[in-house]
Amino acid sequence: MSRQVSSSDSAMRWATGFFRDRNRTIYTILLVGALLFPSIADITTGGEGNHLVSTAADAGVFVLLAIGLNIVVGFAGLLDLGYAAFFAIGAYTYGLLASGLLSGSPLHQEFHFPFWIMLFVAMGVAAAFGAILGAPTLRLRGDYLAIVTLGFGEIVPRIFRFLGAGSPIGNWTGGVNGIAAIDPPTLPFFLTGPWVGAPIQVVKPFDFSDPIAYPMDFYLLILILVVLSIFAVNNLQNSRLGRAWMAVREDEVAAAASGVNTVAIKLLAFSIGASFSGFAGCYYGAKLSTVGSENFEFIVSVTILIMVVLGGMGNIPGVIVGALTISFVNFYVLTNLPDYASSIASTIGLDFLNKSSGDWIGLHDEVQRLNYLIFGLILVVVMLLRPQGLFPSRIREQELEKGTAEEAVFDLREGSPE
Amino acid sequence: MLVVLLAPKAASDLSLFVQILVIGIANGAIYALIALGYTMVYGIIELINFAHGDVFTLGAFLSLPLLGAFGLTEGKSSGVSVYLALILIAAIVMLLTGTINVVIERVAYRPLRNAPRLAPLITAVGMSFILEGIMYFWRGASPIHYPDLIPNPRIPLLAGATIGLKDIIVIVVAIVLVILLTVFINGSKLGKAMRATAQDREAAQLMGIDINRTIAATFFIGAVLAGAGGVIFGLYFNSVRFDLGFGVGLFAFTAAVFGGIGNIQGAALGGLAIGLVQAFSNAYYQSALTDVWIFAILILVLVFRPTGLLGMQVPER
């Protein structure tokens, strides 16, 4: 063996070093996958990939939400069961200030603020609500906080539903009908002004005008938002603040004795977590161009929590994988399973299964009826097989591999005050 | 504050007021039966058992074929034999839901007892989906009519208000069950084991208490009460749906927290309180905001009296 160092050797060494960090590997795979996804979707469906791209953009929203909730649950160890409330607040903030709805309110004035500014406004409003809810309640022990957030999560959509036409104080939210015809984002003038020449033509008409026919622009937008968020949250995790969150999660008493203002730190986690939800809500409202209170029920909060826990609490790539997995199951597997089942049945000559007779309502509908059951089974089985989540943070995984979790020399968590 | 809100209403139409009171107490009795299961399970393993509400619905669903098997049909059956059959059916259903809940605990929660705290919470949500999924697959998504088997003659109360026989049955059954449970928890050996385990699991284990058996018993008893609640709900409201347990369960859980989670009498009282708030809000104020009031009360109670009305029995960790 010669000891010559060729350039390909050093590249290899760099690559092995780079990929030894599992998180980097996951990020790289995810980014490449995300960039290639639209083309793959187009090829595999024979040019009909728009629907898949649009669905993927929706999944991106859930990735954002999961990253945000991970700050609260994974980093700071606070259980939030009403996270969708902040999502709703973000979406309604944009919906109200970028549609004609408020012309029907006692204000008699509609607003059309630009999306790009509203992204940050929605973030701020959600963060403010997070702080308002958190300030009196974060003193409470962990589970009580969970219950308070659950209550808040139930209240918010109901209030949005109530404050529609016919409410005692007028129509502020569109009530059960929600808000329709919300403005799509428009590219800022410095990108579209006459000095640019031809409009940007990288991907068809890049102007967010038609999310159904041309979902690419929304897909790219959410991809950029997700990437930016990952950078921000990664920095947060490795900062003074991130350390303090984890200290509070591990041992609140010891953290306080080490000089950490635990209430303020928890409030920040809660508020920053909420701001991500508001951010995601604003995008969601713009993409759907409509929001209704039914988009933000308890089940949404639970779904996001499932993404975080199933992916691997505290570990950002894990949480992203969790969000993508659950989105895939929810938006793709469960929606397509009935069709697959009936087409398989007809190809293998069991066509009679597809016809309804008596109590049998046909294979397609029967499978559709199984959706709840399948989703529940997936949750239970995955959690039983991987209690730490699919991709737990490094530390916990080491614990599992070494099998030391059960036989630690000293269980640090058992400290009592006296 | 409540008195200020309600006193003028009571004065203006006492009959209506009493009528609403009766509805509230009957509804509250059902919430109480379910709240007990939440509070017991939380008290012993600090798990918000999201599947509990669905065990309640399962109770109603399981009783439906039994009614047929016992030949009970609406409009045809009457007399004492109906009540005897119903008691027998309820007993079978309670045994079934209890057993099912023990199995759920064994399969979905016990293996995760030393896992991160949120893992069993997620399997609880998963079990909730599974139970709802089974009931959905079994009977579909539309509301199912539950036979109206109990005659409901109205017995006059004060000021022209009346109370139905059904109301009385619901309230009496709930009271009897709560008393039985209290006696059991305070008096029996198993009850003492439950309290000890709730206080300090390790210490209880050192004292020779079989933790697994005690926790399984807690799930069994909680589900027995929920199963009874399911049958009573069906007989009282005559309509059930596969996802009924979600909303009812959320209210019952609120009731458990309201009364002081881990506290048996607290859960009963909390259930009653939630039932009353719901009835009065529906009748006198915006019914669309009823749930908002209930959850707002929940938050306020937790902020200003975190231990609930009667204080909690869960030790601070």
Added chain:
Amino acid sequence: MTAPETEQPTILALQGVTKRFGGLTAVGNASFEIKKGEIFALIGPNGAGKTTLFNTITGLYKPTAGQIIFQGRDVTGLKPYRIAHLGIARTFQQIRLFAYMSALDNVRIGEHSRMHAKLWDAVFKTGRARREEAKVTERAMELLEFVGIRQQAHNYARNLPYGHQRRLEIARALASDPRLLLLDEPAAGANPQEKRELMELVQKVRSQDITVLLIEHDMKVVMGISERIVVLDYGEKIAEGKPQEVRTNPRVIEAYLGKSA
């Protein structure tokens, strides 16, 4: 008092500190003063209220009555993190490390209150945040070196051997740059060799101009390193003085030494 220590200023003064839990008086009317730079021991039989007193000094409990004066400032009833900011650090009788964080991170948490990075700095990893992180990390490594477990920096706290966990807790406490260090039974569970090393470490801490208040059961450790001792029994102070004075005090012998030594 006529001892030469009086020349040193008082760093911590307890004036009639009382802590009751319901009907139980855990600490009753405790009054004593600790001079700057001394190693001061708090001893007493189990359940004498030593740890309760620690918890009261560090703000985990609010005293039922009495005052706690630290460096001339009334700190009675302040929040724990405020007291840590003011310069009182502590360890715990039953080790309370951040189990799922590295030893280095445990120490860096101790420096939390000395840091200034704001949210903005954290999100955008500004130059200021980077510089501060580098400084904090360097100091944390020095502290790990100081307590002798530098090699453990990147291991998770819960995987450290017991003796190292004790040392890590001290390093974390020192990271907040305290003027007064409260050690709650640092030698508990240690073997004689470890105890000797620990006594050296405590001496080393004191030589850094940090006053040490120590709870300890091991009489050898207590008599070996402390300059003055207060003895608590059933929450009340029954003796105070130099080790040899306390050792010969009949009340102490009756309440404490008579039982255990």
